[in-house]
Amino acid sequence: MQDVPNLHYFISDVHLGLKGFNPLERERHFANFLLTIPENTAELYLLGDIFDFWYEYKYVIPRGLTRTLGALALLNDRGVKIYFINGNHDVWTFNYLQNEVGFIILDELTVRDINGVKFCLAHGDELTGESSHIFLKKVFKNRLLQRAFSAIHPRWAFGLASRWSRHNRLNCGRNFEFRGEEDPLYNVAVEFEKREKVDYFIFGHMHTAGNNLTPKGAGFYILGEWIYGCDYLVYNSMTKEMVWQRANMS
Numbered sequence: 001m002q003d004v005p006n007l008h009y010f011i012s013d014v015h016l017g018l019k020g021f022n023p024l025e026r027e028r029h030f031a032n033f034l035l036t037i038p039e040n041t042a043e044l045y046l047l048g049d050i051f052d053f054w055y056e057y058k059y060v061i062p063r064g065l066t067r068t069l070g071a072l073a074l075l076n077d078r079g080v081k082i083y084f085i086n087g088n089h090d091v092w093t094f095n096y097l098q099n100e101v102g103f104i105i106l107d108e109l110t111v112r113d114i115n116g117v118k119f120c121l122a123h124g125d126e127l128t129g130e131s132s133h134i135f136l137k138k139v140f141k142n143r144l145l146q147r148a149f150s151a152i153h154p155r156w157a158f159g160l161a162s163r164w165s166r167h168n169r170l171n172c173g174r175n176f177e178f179r180g181e182e183d184p185l186y187n188v189a190v191e192f193e194k195r196e197k198v199d200y201f202i203f204g205h206m207h208t209a210g211n212n213l214t215p216k217g218a219g220f221y222i223l224g225e226w227i228y229g230c231d232y233l234v235y236n237s238m239t240k241e242m243v244w245q246r247a248n249m250s
Contacts, residue, residue: 005041005080006237007236008043009044010045010047011045011046012048012225013050013207013223013224016050021227026226034075043080044075044082046103047121047203048089048125048205049204050090051089054091056093056095060154061096073100073101076102077102086123093105108122108123109122109192110122117240118197119198119202120200120201120202121202122188123203124203124206127184129184177208185205186212193216199218200221200235202233203223221242230247231245232246233245
């Protein structure tokens with residue numbers, strides 16, 4: 001008798017394809033991790049920036065992701081539901097990931113009910129109040145600009161995006177830290193729970209793992225990234241336990 005699916009995984013900010021920090025090894029390790037997810041897993045939530053740059057031309061998808069896309073497709077074939085929230089690096093999901101891999105796309109700041117427990121999920125870039133992120137996201141979502149970008153040959157488009165992302169990451173370094181109650185995403189959670197009861201808030205984007213409780217007692221989590229680390233969350237809907245985990249990347 002098979003175990004009842006009761007595990008729910010939450011992951012963000014893998015940045016597959018980032019040209020730096022051993023990209024081939026990161027992709028291989030992440031794909032291997034996906035293949036080791038237990039049989040009693042019900043859902044996998046990918047909360048943005050799984051890909052460092054994702055843009056779907058009609059007949060072209062990015063290189064360097066074969067193992068990961070295959071592993072995700074196998075999970076979907078196994079019956080694991082794969083939910084995806086677009087981050088600021090992987091906005092452009094049109095239909096490939098949905099039709100070929102089985103992704104279910106969720107809106108930013110989505111509330112999900114898992115066996116009576118409410119989860120508020122988001123990538124977070126649109127919620128921090130940073131004007132640069134908000135402006136860029138609006139630009140990236142503009143249909144006219146998307147059609148114009150599609151007219152650029154993939155060789156140039158992917159090359160430009162790769163150089164831009166790598167430059168930003170190298171200049172930024174690890175200047176991220178969880179600021180507890182001063183964190184802008186924490187304030188989003190505080191305001192949100194004034195309107196709707198939530199048991200857990202789980203966000204990404206900040207690249208630094210952290211957790212706290214909201215004023216009304218909800219669990220507040222920011223997921224870690226997979227460039228320097230490999231932190232993620234697992235919720236057991238049978239025991240009602242949330243556990244931090246770290247993948248073995250050796």
